[in-house]
Amino acid sequence: MNLVAHVEIPVRDLERAMAFYGAVFDIGFGDIVEIHGNRMAYFPFVPGAEGASAALAQGEVYVPTRDGAIVYFTVTDIDAVLARATDLGSAMFFPKTAVSDTSFVAEISDSEGNRIALQSQL
Secondary structure (H helix, E strand, C coil), X not given: CCCCCEEEEECCCHHHXXXXXXXXXXXXXXXXXXXXXXXXXECCCCCCCCCCEEEEEECCCCCCCCCCCCEEEEECCHHHHHHHHXXXXXXXXXXXXXXXXXXXXXXXECCCCXXXXXXXXX
């Protein structure tokens, strides 16, 4: 069993964040849902596949920060993702760095000011 079941990324502007994450990761989001007075957009998720579910979350208790937990996104082409992100104004907090002969990580800002990380394997 994977310990982490679900992650919610705080955002100030849900539509702006959906546009950013959609463009950077080349994904789509379903309908915006309201849960306990908060607005959420869920990342694509395949039940039974590896990884936790995740959502962009907008509401009073959701405060973006670059100083909190860091969510890592697995990508196939880290260079392409970094290029799309920086084209959209992302700050580079930690440049693409080899972790091993076949894997890399990098840390950037999202559209809301959160620090997020990318990881890829060749």
